[in-house]
Amino acid sequence: MLIGLGSLAAFVLVVGIVVSQLPGWHVVQDTFFNIDEFVSSFPQLISAFWLNIRIFIVAEVFILIVGIVVALARTLQAPIWLPIRVVATIYTDVFRGVPTILVILLLGFGIPALDLQGVPNSEVLWGTVALVLSYGAYVAEVFRAGLASVHPSQRMASRSLGLSSWQTNRHILLPQAVRNVVPPLLNDFISLQKDTALVSILGPIEILRRAQIDTSMSFNYTPYVAAAVIFIALTIPMTRFADWLQARTQKQRRAAATV
């Protein structure tokens, strides 16, 4: 432990000295790591970040719903469900294949341009819908893998008790599938948290747009760095939590396997 810390401290010191001796360092420092700029832009960035968080939370709820519904739709076997299965498959294929930013542009500028009566044209709304569609396709695949990881004998046992296909999904397969996919799901949500910044391309003043405005006024890039720090402050705890959860799941599996 002590050796590790000592070695880490020495490493940081050496890197710090080397970087600060570089000829262009003071220009870099002034442009990217300007304390005054950092402090002055920070409060506005934080309040703009609140929009990112709202987009994230709302999108996350709908992504989970879309993911589960599409994953279940793709497991339907009976011939009568073929249309639903085809639609679900096309959905995942298309939205996993198209870059998220493209979906945001298409929906965010495209739908308001239709000028449909009764259809809202809020950029935040359509940006969020685009995120839901894009991430829903990924999360559907995660759930599908989770459902496939539950042994078929579980379905057989459940149906043998007289439970319907739907009851079997609801009480037997999904609970076990969800347990298996929590770590990869958290990964997708960490990624979603960052991608809320993509909505900035439509114009709403979320954290990235705010930082952009600040930098364009002062010609100083410190607000970008400040925005990055704010994102990291949120993603790192989530990443550590995901790691911890994954380690715990693995430990439980190992324990169960040795019994």
Add this chain to the structure above:
Amino acid sequence: METRLRVDDVWKSWDGVPVLRGIDLSVASHQVVALIGASGSGKSTLLRCVNGLVSVDAGSIWLDESLDVTHERTNLDDVRRRVGIVFQSFNLFPHMSVLDNVTLGPRKVLHRSRDLAREAALTLLDRFGLADKANGYPDQLSGGQQQRVAIVRALAMEPELMLFDEITSALDPMLVGEVLDSVAELKATGMTIVMATHEMSFAREVADRVCFLSAGQILEQGTAEQVLTDPQERLTRDFLARFLR
């Protein structure tokens, strides 16, 4: 005696390979029928046809002479709530407690209240010596205990017919006895049972009738005494000789 189960000229192939080739079988209520035969002779497939887990290619299967399992308009959930099945590999639901495993069917399929289902489950668990395991989880139980929970789970649906698919084959030899005792106890209550088994001495003890399956056909059947001690067919003799050696 009324006929609980009648299997009438049932045929089944998997990918062109015949597994059942014209099975006829009739089981009266309160009767215990043992299916014996080598692995792959069709015992498991036959049991799974009876509760509709496997669809037949031809033939029909009647419950109580009134419900045709193989008819395409038959609701298989109706069949399955009347026919209990226990598998070789237990297949308990690992994310549920023992009590939840047992009460799930009565609550969701028979629409019993939670309290009523719980009370009935505890009585059954107690009868099979599992009262202290009600709040445990499947991975905390021994194989024998898990299999007894699986039997209780099926019984909680109050089936009129029980199917046992080699329920002791995955068990440590030490644990086979407790599971077989449960089956014997079930016979004593008058349950109608069809069981695929490799436990010949147990079959002789509890079965009213033994059927020897070979290559998808019932080659020989009769009382346990007849089939197991005085088999008429050469294949039956060969099979038993390999088993009893």
